Amino acid sequence: MLSSRKSTTPCGCPVAAFQKMISGKYKLRIMWDLKDGPLRYGEIRTGLLRGAEGTQEIAPRVLSRELKSLTHSGLIDRRDYGIVPPKVEYRLTRRGRSFVPVISAIRKWGARHLSEVGDGETVDRIAAE
């Protein structure tokens, strides 16, 4: 039954596409860190550890996955210097750069409306409109 074809993202929800594209805990952070210029694999890794003291090290497998995904999405570009010891840099593509403002918007909103809530714990319902 039509399982083969899903035609995902019909047209009514670029949001869904967006969500899939940046799904993953680190993608947005990676892009944000990259906005200041190219970074090497290790630098990205280190960067992701800042502000995450409880966290151990990011599993290489995971980081690698994220980077590949972003590369595949055309948001970042991988530059391998092909030397030893290895040196690989990641940088935002044009498309990726165009996305930075969006992340910026998200961060600004977060800064104003979440302050430091975010962990998923009781947001002290300010709800009541």
Place this chain on the structure above:
Amino acid sequence: MLSSRKSTTPCGCPVAAFQKMISGKYKLRIMWDLKDGPLRYGEIRTGLLRGAEGTQEIAPRVLSRELKSLTHSGLIDRRDYGIVPPKVEYRLTRRGRSFVPVISAIRKWGARHLSEVGDGETVDRIAAE
């Protein structure tokens, strides 16, 4: 040392908080649909089906979860009319409303840079900066 406090979401990543808050396939879409005014449970459900032909019906459990999560996050408000047959409306809170522009930014970016890519399938790497 510098902080015995775990201080989740240290400060360097409101993005992470944001991601958690809107994690879930429908949250953003729900909010977007809600921007035009209050909707009932069933209406939201129906709305989510638009543009998702391969998709079956959204599992009540899932939708319920999303709605609770959003309510808990203070982005939407649940209004139970307490009558039979049941009538419940969901609407954006002030905070939720403030978030709409962000979604808008996402949609705009998506419309311009993803068109209809999103499925996760070969984005035909436009990469090369």
Place this chain on the structure above:
DNA sequence: CAGCATCCTGCGTGATACTG
């Protein structure tokens, strides 16, 4: 240094059936 190979686990998501 920049990864890849393997195993394991939690939870987000879906499907179905039932209720106030």
Place this chain on the structure above:
DNA sequence: CAGTATCACGCAGGATGCTG
């Protein structure tokens, strides 16, 4: 109508250990 109760499954994400 607006949900809750169960069962099941795929996959993101973490932990090691190894390599060119």
